[in-house]
Amino acid sequence: MPKSQATTDLDQMVEEMRMLVPAGDDADKVAQLAALEKLQASAAAAIARVSTEFLESQRDRQRDLGVPSHRRGRDTADQIALARRISPSQASRDLKFARALRDDLPVTADLLAAGEISERVARAVHRETDHLSADQRSAIDREVARRLPGLSVKEASAAAKRAAYQADPASAVKRAAKAAKDRRVWTKPAPDTMCTVTALLTAAQGIAVWATLRRDAQALIASGAAGDRTLDQVMADLFVERLTGQSVASAVPVEIHLVMTLAMLFGAQPDGAAYGQGVETDPDGAAWLEGYGPIPAAVARAAIAGVPDLLGPTPQELDRGQAWIRRLFVDPATGQLISADKRRRRFDGAVRRFINLRDRVCRMPFCDAPIRDHDHLVPYRDGGETSVDNGAGVCQRFNQIKNLPGWTTEVIHGAAEADAPPGEHPHTIRITTPTGAVYYSTAPPVPGTRPARPKPPTSTVDVQFPSGLRLAS
Template identity: 55%
Template sequence: MANEEQTGGLDQLVQGVAELLSAADDFDKITQLELLQQLQNATAGAIARVSADFEISQRDEQRRQQVPSRERGRGIADQIALARRISPAQASRDLGFARAMRRDLAGTGRLLSTGQINERAAQAVHRETDHLEPTLRRQVDGELVGALPRLGVRAAANAARRAALAADPDGATKRATKAAADRAVWFKPQPDGMCKIVAFLPAPEGIAAFGALKKDTAAAMTTGAIDGRTRPQAMADLFVERLTGRPREAGLPVEVQLVMGTDQLFGDTPDTAGSPSPAGQSDPDGPAWLDGYGPIPAAMARAIIAGHPALFGPTPVEADHAQAWVRRVLTDPVTGQVTAVDPRRRRFDGTVRRFIRIRDQLCRTPFCEAPIDDADHVHRFADGGPTDIDNGAGVCRRFNLVKEMPGWSVRVLHGPPEEGVDGADGTDPPPGHRHTIEITTPTGKTYRSTAPPAPCAATSPTGDDPTSVVEAFLTQRLDLRWAA
């Protein structure tokens, strides 16, 4: 029977947590939740460490017992599953995660063990780098470790995928090509006479298909054509109508938003054709950003631009001749953040809304990472807040409603932060041009959110204006009009 020394006092810790009472003050309740979350994160790290150690000792024991090498390791995950009261399949997956935290993702493992990131974020890094060979995986881990404590789960996954794509662009293209070849649709019976039709599609095609359903459903709602149905019901009905060929009005145009550098699009720049990209320019084979999905290989991005059916076929030269709309997104040459525009409108729509979506990428509530539903006035319009980029923030519908509750406040920070007030990650906003909002909750807790750099933005330590290069190059290489 295990004693306290052997278990490290964990039984007392469990008992203490079980008997924990909520604090009397709401500020202290929130502090309890912060500490309990750190404890949960650290516990996940400890489970991974102990699981990995258990596997090593069990394999050693099986070797001593002369278990055939092809069978060594069998039953280890099953024991872990019983101890943790989870399925063996889940235990096997968790054991693979534990191995990775020990061998190749040591930095991520340390952050998890010290409670600085949660298990889902660590799992995301594991999942997005699992295909890399060990040396490259350790390299990506080293690149990510400084940023992970500031990222939510989806942002951590995107950062890991972006770093993995940059570390092995050729492998990423091969894997994406294979995945596209595996596209399929299948049928799953469900209870109560229902079913699921599941499509496994390349990201741009899936985004376009789902976007068309959303847009046409929204149009039907404005005209009252949905006849009392909910939005999901109307979308499901439209999905069936489109597949079965039932007559219906032509769908509204769907825009797939893709962000990539000009040297990624064309493979070179006016000043550096045929040579490696210098500092301040994006890697021609590095990841691009597909709105609604995240980082994708540059080869796929060029195929989207060229409208190539194979999705990976066109070379930069073929993309050179593509007929596509290009919309300028101006970024700060030092920080890479999207810079402001100044239309004065009541509603954030058109160009202003588009810039806010590109700048913020996901909901600006720290760690929320939900898709942007609303371009919201930080300083309320009813209280005199202007309708401009600086006073706008992309948020999810939930936060747009929550911040109107008593005790909540949001403001845009300009200049150095106030003394003694840190952001959600304990750091100040970055130097240079920045868009940082500060959220205060009813308990008095404050959290900060700084807009991320524009996806695939090229930054320059010299601060030279990149727009002249972009405009001159696109004018020279593409016979396109600038979309308004």
């Protein structure tokens, strides 16, 4: 569709920023940085204004279409997420922030639009006052905002928090009680095949956990029982031992799932095929650890063998590795996993697991949420098959909003509009939003494969460790 003059002007601004030449003088470079920071803050305020206007116009449109009032605007954040290339959850938080700036924090919004404060400072004010009434928020905005240009993010947060406590001390106590009910534990992948385990606890509990680990780790070091481990390493090992009930951290029984090529597992192309025939696989490429992401093939092989140092297991160690191997076929042109049975209503069993392995995370572009639902892209009621081709792993949010008026999803294979070279058939979904914007989502290839011209298919292995296999730290 043709662009408006306002959009064209923004495109021109982007091009000007792309071509910006740093100043020759260092003092001018600093001035440029200051001006660019103001521009970034002003752009954040503009995004907020456009987002709130878009929300209102979408609600009006859906009202005219007869959408029930409680469902109007539910997909607005998802459309914003696609346009801004961010996750839907982030877009929802941003939209809530934008509405707060418009309705309750107008002075803060003006400072942000003028580039006098950063977006992080404005978000700090919003975060610390979000639980208050509109009148209380507006009063704090008038009180605190005038000092914001001279405050850091931490100082702005503290100032808004103090004002919120004074405005409604009883609410602060209620929030603390509610927050205690939100305690939880979650994991997040870290670089170099590490993993962060995070616990949200009450302040007293969190400090007690950390202080106990530190005290006992210092005692082990003082007694000489820690060997050459550092204080942080001993604390980490104690954390694992006490949570799992194991005598040592390396004795934790695990059941995990890996996706890797036969070349990665055995160090050669399957069936003796030479490179250049069909899908090429790299013995030292990246395997996929479900629930974590890509890991080096050497680490995957070591996990199978259960070797202590996670490095370079010997063939004998691999032979002794207790692993259950399931063959999954790979498209010889694209290196992607392909098909299974079709005539069922529910995605379960092998089909469900297949979709999980193929898609890994929600198929909505820019959404990194874990797969919660297995969705018919062409609805079952419209004749859509329960197949890996017509199925997609999605988050609950996308599964709901894709059924709202104006949304369509369809599977395409090798379409020119998806920029797929002729003859290749990646599993690609075309998503059209109510505004007519079109987005594509293509399933990632199997780790370690390089698409080539079609040849006889190779295999991947899905390695599932039995509970008795022990993975060393």
